[in-house]
Amino acid sequence: MNQPSSEPLFQRLEFARLEPEVMQARARAWSECIQGRRSVREFSSDPIPSGVLDACIQAAASAPSGAHRQPWTFVVVTSAAKKRAIRLAAEAEEQVFWREKISPEWRRALGPLGVDEHKPFLEAAPALIVVFRHVHGLEDGHKVANYYTQESVGIAVGFLLCALHQAGLASLTHTPSPMGFLQTVLERPAHERAFVLIPVGYPARDCQVPALVRKPLDEVRLFA
Numbered sequence: 001m002n003q004p005s006s007e008p009l010f011q012r013l014e015f016a017r018l019e020p021e022v023m024q025a026r027a028r029a030w031s032e033c034i035q036g037r038r039s040v041r042e043f044s045s046d047p048i049p050s051g052v053l054d055a056c057i058q059a060a061a062s063a064p065s066g067a068h069r070q071p072w073t074f075v076v077v078t079s080a081a082k083k084r085a086i087r088l089a090a091e092a093e094e095q096v097f098w099r100e101k102i103s104p105e106w107r108r109a110l111g112p113l114g115v116d117e118h119k120p121f122l123e124a125a126p127a128l129i130v131v132f133r134h135v136h137g138l139e140d141g142h143k144v145a146n147y148y149t150q151e152s153v154g155i156a157v158g159f160l161l162c163a164l165h166q167a168g169l170a171s172l173t174h175t176p177s178p179m180g181f182l183q184t185v186l187e188r189p190a191h192e193r194a195f196v197l198i199p200v201g202y203p204a205r206d207c208q209v210p211a212l213v214r215k216p217l218d219e220v221r222l223f224a
């Protein structure tokens, strides 16, 4: 729930300072853990243990948001019929994208990833999490402004991808373009826009991922 905007209400912050060695060890352990995350496009159909997705979504929904509007909905899709409907609609959009919309430069950039208009992972993965961004809020049926919704939902999705990886699941950040069909298939209200479609599960046996190189620290971190 959004806080009422008038009177601020404060509570004591629970915060435990850690010893420097503990901080260093935790920072290194987390860095190593998250560097093992990869986008997976080949999934096993094995089910996800119960409660895991709920915990990950709860983690995502703890993200900061502009004016604490929490402008997000996470829809978990496990029904075979809905996954099929999403795959068919996504592939129809992607066929147009790959045939008519993609620029030569974009096609070149996607080349090393081996992606195309075929999206079998949308049916193979045991769950799809579709994240919706609330372009505005609703309070007592009235429209209220939201702030920095792109940034807020982007951060929440980052939390979600981390939580899924940390829980031992693989995921893909998928953005079929355009994504309006998700609002229709999942019957979301007009003020919610699909932000990203995340297949989740275990990687398929012998799953392959593109051999990518990440920029080294000295290239991405500067001192000023």
Ligand SMILES: Cc1cc2nc3c(=O)[nH]c(=O)nc-3n(C[C@H](O)[C@H](O)[C@H](O)COP(=O)(O)O)c2cc1C
Binding pocket: 037, 038, 039, 040, 041, 113, 115, 172, 173, 174, 175, 176, 209, 212
């Ligand atoms: C905003 C965003 C949109 C993406 N959209 C797609 C997509 O539609 N299809 C896809 O296969 N991968 C998509 N990706 C995944 C990227 O291709 C992937 O993150 C990148 O190649 C790096 O690989 P890694 O995630 O394994 O490190 C997307 C990633 C981001 C952050």
